[in-house]
Amino acid sequence: MTFNENASVGGSSARRRGRGAAVAGGGIAGLGAIAVLLFQLFTGTDISSIVPGISQGGGETGGGESVIENCQTGADANTRDDCRLAAGQLALDQYWQSEMEGYRQPQLIIVDGSTGTQCGTASNQTGPFYCPPEQTVYVDPTFFSLLRERFDATAGPLAQLYVLAHEYGHHVQNIAGYMEEYPNNGTGPDSNGVRMELQADCFAGAWVGDMTEQVDENGVPYLQAPTQQQIADAINAAQTVGDDHIQRESGGAVNPESWTHGSSEQRQRWFETGYQQGTGACDTFAVPGGSL
Secondary structure (H helix, E strand, O other), rough: EEEEOOOOOOOOOOEEEOOOOOOOOOOOOOOHHHHHHHHHHOOOOOOOOOOOOOOOOOOOOOEEEEOOOOOOHHHHHHHHHHHHHHHHHHHHHHHHHHOOOOOOOOOOEEEEEEEEEEEEEEEOOOOEEEHHHOEEEEEHHHHHHHHHHHOOOOHHHHHHHHHHHHHHHHHHHHHOOOOHHHHOOOOOOOHHHHHHHHHHHHHHHHHHHHHHEOOOOOOOEEOOOOOOOHHHHHHHHHHHHHHHHHHHHHHOOOOOOHHHOOOHHHHHHHHHHHHHHOHOOOOOHHHHHHHH
8 A cells, every 4th residue: 555655645634633642552461462452453442342351541631633744745645654644534535525425524633642532532542433423533543553563564554544444434324324324233243333344344445446546636646556465464454353353362252242343254355345346335234144
């Protein structure tokens, strides 16, 4: 996943908020730590029901907002996580404007340390998440750095933009009325929560399949076509954060009735469905439970 170096990415509305540099990784230990970290990274979800003993940290909250500085070109986006996310916002907004009538862009907040939201504290401990009442995506890039430093290339550029695209998928669900029509009805393999997450994976895959079509004001594509290896990495990332994989890595038994996001096989398959067929194939709510 590489931005064209001469692409203009300075028009992002992303903002930085918070203060301090919370220490990532506190409270996560024991068998399956990498899987737990990845699950939080890709879902921003409290997983205490799946993996008991996980504590959520957070540094200081508050702080004002500021622009993402020195983020003007694709070369900047290839160098820095925060700029990559801000640049990804431009491509995602352009994509969804063409895909959805009446689309309105969410706010993207790059979290520095931690900050309060209407959906709880956003930090590198909670991972990226979408807050529906604010129509805002929150991401702390230090979490990507933690995974890259401790677990090699687990959180590479494509994985980061897949995460962002997944959260954008939740925004689309919100403004399209899916969240109102299919409210949370508990856990389980056929739950609305699982269907919601699989659809967001499908939406993310659809964008990855079309990402070279978004261009800056000069007609320069923001992104180069992903390589087969990068696509394989994205699919692997989707598999890694399946509920069944997390449960196995935590040392427990697989319990589908506690699932909130779907199995590894489902997350991979729905990402690939979006990638190959586009958003029109992403209605997970129309699929019988046995076919999810």
